[in-house]
Amino acid sequence: MFSSMTISQLRTLLRAREVSAEEVVISVFDQIDKVEGDIEAYVTLCRSEALVQAKRADALLKEGNAPDLCGIPIAIKDNISTAGLKTTCASRILDDYVPPFDATVVTKLKEAGVVIVGKTNLDEFALGSSTENSQFHVTRNPWDRSRVPGGSSGGSAAAVAAGEAIAALGSDTGGSIRQPAAFCGIVGLKPTYGLVSRYGLIPAAPSLDHVGPLTRDVRDAALVLQAIAGWDGKDPTSVQKELPNYEAVLSEDITGLVVGLPKELLDNELDPEAKEAIFGVANVLESLGARVEAISLPHAEYAMASFYLIASAEISSSLACFDGVRLGKRYGEAKDTTSMFMKTRGQLGIEAKRRILVGTAILQEDNYTTYFVKAQKVRTKIREDFQQAFGRCDVILSPTTPTPAFTLGHKLDRPVIMYKSDVYTSLANLAGIPALSVPCGYTEGGLPLGMQIMGKPFDEATVLKVGHLYEQQTASERRLPQKEVKANG
Amino acid sequence: MADWEVIIGLEIHAELLTESKVFCGCNTEFGGEPNSQVCPVCMGLPGALPVLNRQAVELAIKAGLALNCTINGTSQFDRKHYFYPDLPKAYQISQNDRPLCSHGMVELSVGDRKRQIGIQRVHLEEEAGKSVHVGDSIISSEYSLLDYNRSGIALVEIVTEPDIRSAEEARLFLEKLKTLLEYTEVSDCKMEEGSLRCDANISLRPKGSSAYGVKTEIKNLNSFRAVQRALEFEADRQRRLLQAKEVVLPETRHWDEAKGMTFSMRSKAKAADYRYMPDPNLYPLQVDEAWIESIRQNLPELPDAKRDRFINDYDLPPYDADVLTTSRHLADYFEACVQEVDEPKLVSNWVMGEVLRWLKAHELEIESSPVAPKELGGLLKLIQEDVVSTIVAKDVLSEMFATGKSAVEIVDEKGWRQISDADSLEAIIDGVIAENPGPVADFQKGKTKAIGFLVGQVMKASKGQANPQKANEMLRQKLQK
Numbered sequence: 001m002f003s004s005m006t007i008s009q010l011r012t013l014l015r016a017r018e019v020s021a022e023e024v025v026i027s028v029f030d031q032i033d034k035v036e037g038d039i040e041a042y043v044t045l046c047r048s049e050a051l052v053q054a055k056r057a058d059a060l061l062k063e064g065n066a067p068d069l070c071g072i073p074i075a076i077k078d079n080i081s082t083a084g085l086k087t088t089c090a091s092r093i094l095d096d097y098v099p100p101f102d103a104t105v106v107t108k109l110k111e112a113g114v115v116i117v118g119k120t121n122l123d124e125f126a127l128g129s130s131t132e133n134s135q136f137h138v139t140r141n142p143w144d145r146s147r148v149p150g151g152s153s154g155g156s157a158a159a160v161a162a163g164e165a166i167a168a169l170g171s172d173t174g175g176s177i178r179q180p181a182a183f184c185g186i187v188g189l190k191p192t193y194g195l196v197s198r199y200g201l202i203p204a205a206p207s208l209d210h211v212g213p214l215t216r217d218v219r220d221a222a223l224v225l226q227a228i229a230g231w232d233g234k235d236p237t238s239v240q241k242e243l244p245n246y247e248a249v250l251s252e253d254i255t256g257l258v259v260g261l262p263k264e265l266l267d268n269e270l271d272p273e274a275k276e277a278i279f280g281v282a283n284v285l286e287s288l289g290a291r292v293e294a295i296s297l298p299h300a301e302y303a304m305a306s307f308y309l310i311a312s313a314e315i316s317s318s319l320a321c322f323d324g325v326r327l328g329k330r331y332g333e334a335k336d337t338t339s340m341f342m343k344t345r346g347q348l349g350i351e352a353k354r355r356i357l358v359g360t361a362i363l364q365e366d367n368y369t370t371y372f373v374k375a376q377k378v379r380t381k382i383r384e385d386f387q388q389a390f391g392r393c394d395v396i397l398s399p400t401t402p403t404p405a406f407t408l409g410h411k412l413d414r415p416v417i418m419y420k421s422d423v424y425t426s427l428a429n430l431a432g433i434p435a436l437s438v439p440c441g442y443t444e445g446g447l448p449l450g451m452q453i454m455g456k457p458f459d460e461a462t463v464l465k466v467g468h469l470y471e472q473q474t475a476s477e478r479r480l481p482q483k484e485v486k487a488n489g
Numbered sequence: 490m491a492d493w494e495v496i497i498g499l500e501i502h503a504e505l506l507t508e509s510k511v512f513c514g515c516n517t518e519f520g521g522e523p524n525s526q527v528c529p530v531c532m533g534l535p536g537a538l539p540v541l542n543r544q545a546v547e548l549a550i551k552a553g554l555a556l557n558c559t560i561n562g563t564s565q566f567d568r569k570h571y572f573y574p575d576l577p578k579a580y581q582i583s584q585n586d587r588p589l590c591s592h593g594m595v596e597l598s599v600g601d602r603k604r605q606i607g608i609q610r611v612h613l614e615e616e617a618g619k620s621v622h623v624g625d626s627i628i629s630s631e632y633s634l635l636d637y638n639r640s641g642i643a644l645v646e647i648v649t650e651p652d653i654r655s656a657e658e659a660r661l662f663l664e665k666l667k668t669l670l671e672y673t674e675v676s677d678c679k680m681e682e683g684s685l686r687c688d689a690n691i692s693l694r695p696k697g698s699s700a701y702g703v704k705t706e707i708k709n710l711n712s713f714r715a716v717q718r719a720l721e722f723e724a725d726r727q728r729r730l731l732q733a734k735e736v737v738l739p740e741t742r743h744w745d746e747a748k749g750m751t752f753s754m755r756s757k758a759k760a761a762d763y764r765y766m767p768d769p770n771l772y773p774l775q776v777d778e779a780w781i782e783s784i785r786q787n788l789p790e791l792p793d794a795k796r797d798r799f800i801n802d803y804d805l806p807p808y809d810a811d812v813l814t815t816s817r818h819l820a821d822y823f824e825a826c827v828q829e830v831d832e833p834k835l836v837s838n839w840v841m842g843e844v845l846r847w848l849k850a851h852e853l854e855i856e857s858s859p860v861a862p863k864e865l866g867g868l869l870k871l872i873q874e875d876v877v878s879t880i881v882a883k884d885v886l887s888e889m890f891a892t893g894k895s896a897v898e899i900v901d902e903k904g905w906r907q908i909s910d911a912d913s914l915e916a917i918i919d920g921v922i923a924e925n926p927g928p929v930a931d932f933q934k935g936k937t938k939a940i941g942f943l944v945g946q947v948m949k950a951s952k953g954q955a956n957p958q959k960a961n962e963m964l965r966q967k968l969q970k
């Protein structure tokens with residue numbers, strides 16, 4: 001089945017003309033027809049457009065000068081703008097919004113020759129960790145459909161895990177790529193802040209938002225990153241840097257590399273199985289020539305509070321534009337502008353409202369210094385913690401999440417528990433450093449577990465290399481979710 | 490009864506003369522079709538990001554330097570949140586506690602006193618769009634239309650210290666500010682196009698007191714005259730309240746130009762909370778010393794320096810120098826003309842008199858004068874060379890404005906050359922003497938005033954072309970024989 005292959009496998013077959021892009025796309029849509037009814041990973045599918053794009057890709061492949069990702073079916077999270085294609089953020093307020101422009105990452109993927117399969121489900125405006133905050137429908141975990149796929153890029157993760165796309169783009173504000181990747185047993189990368197353009201990503205918290213790939217393996221993550229990374233004049237936080245060849249770096253060894261294990265992230269709140277898995281990873285990396293050292297991130301315990309305050313403040317600002325004037329579907333008859341604002345904004349879901357209220361409160365003059373400024377100070381401390389740590393080690397290893405995928409409905413009405421599960425991932429957003437989630441084993445119940453490899457700013461190459469070597473070393477233990485999908489179905 | 494001191498502070502918004510908007514590449518020209526100069530950034534589409542325009546920063550620095558400000562090496566862009574239909578992002582990108590320029594000062598001449606008005610800050614921000622209410626007023630209109638052409642145009646907000654002490658000073662300050670911004674080509678300062686706007690804060694306190702009284706803010710000031718009138722009205726209103734031991738309410742008041750009164754718009758008892766936060770998309774703005782220095786070096790001569798130079802180099806009276814330097818274009822016009830005719834006072838009289846009068850009557854600015862400085866010079870040379878009299882020259886200038894022809898062309902065409910040669914004049918004078926025996930006799934009896942009447946008759950007979958001085962001399966010679 002082509003739909004369960006990796007980008008690199010398909011690339012070889014497509015280049016050798018052993019398969020056509022059209023056949024690959026058809027295979028993916030066959031799989032979608034089979035499982036989408038259960039998984040519901042997508043908000044919008046682009047079947048006919050995808051076939052047109054596939055034919056175009058085949059023409060290029062025939063000419064022999066096809067770009068890198070030519071003919072690869074990719075899903076895009078539905079908060080990333082696509083010109084002429086509905087971009088809803090899984091919100092009623094944007095359910096008919098068609099952007100007039102492509103996000104820079106979409107432009108770049110199109111230049112790289114991908115076929116866009118569709119737009120994937122998410123927590124409304126990327127606010128959540130389970131995709132249950134989508135105002136359209138929930139998405140189910142391909143490994144166990146009573147469980148969440150994680151979030152907010154849950155649709156992207158589930159689509160890749162279930163063979164409904166070869167790879168996907170997600171966005172990550174506090175772990176929204178890595179946590180669903182871990183829950184769905186795939187790879188997810190949050191790049192360094194400024195490496196991948198945010199132009200066209202509908203913002204949640206601009207200082208924390210990132211765009212990155214969700215893929216079947218680390219090599220694929222490197223390939224997608226190569227396609228979307230690079231300076232963009234339309235993004236003022238974009239950084240001008242010479243890019244390495246991320247795929248070429250994967251074959252280097254890691255002898256002498258120092259892996260830091262932060263004691264604060266391996267404490268008692270951690271699920272024992274997850275903890276055990278991380279020590280297992282450390283052993284594998286040591287056997288590959290790396291040195292493992294205990295390190296400390298002393299301010300990690302304040303990360304959650306800092307993250308939540310900064311994110312909420314920025315979210316309340318980002319979502320202010322949905323007032324029913326130009327953006328935000330106008331609901332009901334309004335007597336005046338104030339009632340129009342209120343009726344439109346009343347359509348937002350509970351999590352969005354919660355963040356707007358909290359963010360609005362802490363930005364008020366009386367609270368600003370006590371909460372917002374203090375949270376920014378903690379953020380600076382956390383950055384300094386990482387600078388210190390990276391003086392001693394090359395990468396930092398931790399679990400991606402404290403637990404495997406939880407059941408649907410489990411945490412929906414317990415927001416603080418939900419936020420707390422972001423503790424491992426949100427550190428990298430506060431610090432802006434690269435972080436990769438790679439599958440690292442399974443629970444007794446057969447649910448995938450993920451580890452997180454964090455690296456120095458703009459050192460995606462090392463992070464990917466470590467993830468790739470681990471993946472190679474443990475390839476025989478790797479399972480496929482599709483089996484479980486079939487078994488359950 | 491207490492004697493009251495008036496305390497005024499102004500907040501001025503001036504649109505910068507950048508070619509493109511402050512955070513996107515859209516055109517800034519005035520008067521385009523509604524919503525024809527927009528893009529995802531200035532329409533506030535989600536996912537579009539602001540990219541700062543370097544020219545806007547440069548012009549804001551220029552404004553800061555012209556107002557003697559400190560240019561801050563690091564400043565910060567903040568989001569100012571409020572819901573309003575013409576604000577597409579529901580926040581305006583502005584600068585709150587770390588402005589680009591601060592601590593400036595403008596010196597005014599008020600009568601023969603010098604007054605220094607402190608400038609608290611000059612900061613950079615973006616313009617909002619424009620609401621067009623369909624119907625008579627915002628209340629009765631059935632719906633409103635929105636034009637985002639203006640959305641995202643670069644603005645500076647200039648805030649004075651509460652150093653202004655009268656409505657007249659406020660107007661003088663604005664005139665000076667306009668001159669400075671025009672000189673430096675920071676803004677065209679057209680109040681009628683909304684490229685310069687002013688809100689005023691005013692309070693009163695007993696003379697000698699150091700505490701400030703309750704202030705009101707006045708909006709809808711559409712001309713410098715309106716600023717002065719509104720502040721005079723408001724000072725008077727507050728004075729009467731205070732003298733009657735009543736209180737001034739902290740509120741925003743609307744100036745009604747037709748009624749000549751201010752009206753309460755809304756209470757300011759609870760200050761609006763804009764929930765300022767640093768814009769996470771825009772890193773702090775760093776401007777280095779070298780850049781500031783190069784902008785400073787390239788500043789044009791500012792009005793005060795030019796005024797002093799006009800007094801010293803051209804020997805002009807201070808009044809003339811003041812008037813001529815109110816606009817850079819006017820000063821340039823004057824100097825270009827002096828290049829042609831080396832008699833500055835003559836040029837100054839004509840520019841300030843006939844030229845400005847004609848332009849004002851035709852609602853034109855000096856830069857669009859149909860008579861170029863060189864052409865005016867041509868006319869003034871004819872006066873210097875006695876080819877035309879001052880009186881005739883005024884007619885020639887009117888013809889020049891009307892036809893665009895040169896002074897020489899007009900004089901020749903119309904046959905307006907002054908008659909100065911003795912032979913031609915003699916014939917006319919003899920005729921006048923023959924026809925006016927009465928006044929001639931009067932003069933000869935010692936009534937010297939009669940000569941004026943006779944010269945007038947010579948002028949009349951020559952259709953104004955006789956050289957009056959020459960005619961006077963010749964008449965006297967003949968009658969005294």
Ligand SMILES: [Zn+2]
Nearest residue numbers: 513515528531
């Ligand atoms: Zn624009």
